[in-house]
Amino acid sequence: RTSDVKDSGIRHKVKPGESIGSLANKYDVKVSEIIELNKLKRKELWLDETIKIPDNGKGKKVEEKPKSDDKAKADNKGKNSKIVEAEKAVSKKEQKQEKAENKKEPEKKSNDKKDTSSKGNEKKDDGKKEIPLYHTVKADQTIYAISREYNVPVNRLLKLNPTLKNGKVVTGQKIKLKEK
Structure with missing residues (x-):
């Protein structure tokens, strides 16, 4: 089958980050025309590859090198x-x-x-957060994230929560963080 795509005579040397789509936009032609004119069997371009640019049929040639x-x-x-x-x-x-x-x-x-007499969730003088007894698992939260949040080792969490199998937690699940 003969090609309907006409060659504009412009040659483009591929630079890093360029794709067939970016060349099509730059020269105002269709991706399929570039592929057909260059008889490409792939959609990727190689660096320093020279690509023929099809004629866009608008009567004016797009300059290869911008001013x-x-x-x-x-x-x-x-x-x-x-x-x-x-x-x-x-x-x-x-x-x-x-x-x-x-x-x-x-x-x-x-x-x-x-009241200042209740010290349940208050911060200590040294700036560290008081660890609550339980934590309710939030969406997309892992046991590792909980471990980091409260600075409690994962092994400790697994020991305190024997029902956790392979460290898998479910949203809404309550996890024990410390002994009473």
Whole structure:
């Protein structure tokens, strides 16, 4: 079968991070046309591979090498996307910290309102949290996470809770954290 796709005469040397889709967007052509013109049997591109770019049929050729302004914009676009991704990661981390702090704040407020003679859930003077007798397992929580949260070794938790088989816990399950 003969190919209906026309060659524009442009050749593109593959750089790190480029895909057939990114080339199709850059040159305003279809992925299938690139694959057909280059007779590719794979959808991955190799570094430094030279790819023929099909004619997009719009009468004007897309330049292989962007002008210096276009190149600067392209570089900034790539840098900006990396910066945005980094900012999102930092933002997520900050949100997790805020949630953790918000969970701790109600405890502090409720302890302030309580009579100081009840030392059940109050923090010790050295800044460590008093370990409660039981913990109710939350969604997606593991015995290892509980161990870290209360600074109790996993082996100790398994010893205190003989019904835990292979350390598997279920959401809503109560786990003993210490002897009375």
